[in-house]
Amino acid sequence: MDREERLRTWERRVDPYLLAASLLFLTAYAVRVLMPGLSPGWLELWAAVTVVSWAVFVAEYLARLAFSPDRRHFVRTRWLDLVVTVLPLLRPLRLVELHDRMRRNRSRPRLALEARVMAYTGLASLLLGFAAALAVLHDERHAPGSHIRTLGDAAWWAVSALTTTGYGDVVPVTARGRFLASGLMCVGVGLVGAVVGSFSSWLVRRFRQEGEG
Incomplete structure (x- = not known):
């Protein structure tokens, strides 16, 4: 071997x-x-x-x-x-790679490619957001002037950062918290883009099939 x-x-x-x-x-x-x-x-x-x-x-x-x-x-x-x-x-980002490896080991995958990408990317986003919420809560909970005091605050911040919405009502004030926010927003662009792109591809394929039918 x-x-x-x-x-x-x-x-x-x-x-x-x-x-x-x-x-x-x-x-x-x-x-x-x-x-x-x-x-x-x-x-x-x-x-x-x-x-x-x-x-x-x-x-x-x-x-x-x-x-x-x-x-x-x-x-x-x-x-x-x-x-x-x-x-x-x-x-959690390795879920996408793990999914790809499992797909190569299966001759006939059960779900359509777009559905698998959306499922694994969505799960990776959920776990990554939870991990980021824990990390920022750990750093921000006792920081002076911080608005992130509970897990709910941290989860709301993580959702805003992952989706790159950026409401600005809950923001990190520590250096590490801002570093985490920057990284999470960059990763969020890719993850959200993968889900939206896969869904758009699925819609185009369905419309094409209906048009040909």
Whole structure:
């Protein structure tokens, strides 16, 4: 078995475990942000879960790098994998890549391409928005002059940032919060564009089929 085949086999086998580790990481982070009043023992436990989950991401990335036949090409073309390894809160973006990999492994997918793109992109947007809301709440909750004090405030801000609406009623005031807002707006343009583009493609195809019928 050559390196390329070993890499594909490895990715196929670890994908379910990576998904579980991602959900566990997000759960541990959410508990630490939303329940700061937990006892020190529980907080340490969830902190350990966060570190262990992160270690799994790093180990898995290094394993794929080792299996890759051309490591420079792997790093250059799979840059998203490196980004979500360094910044685990961005791991929902890998849902799109995971969907594409699963689609290649199926000879006859059940859903139309446009529906699959919209479903996976929508799920990635939902998880990414939740992760961003947690991160900005963690930084903004006790900042002087901040309007983001609750999860509801943070969720409303995340929706505004993801959709690039920018009402301006709830905005981050810390440097890290503004950095998160900038990144989320940039990502939101791509995610929303993918959903709108897929839906438009589906409409055009349906109208063409009705016209030909």
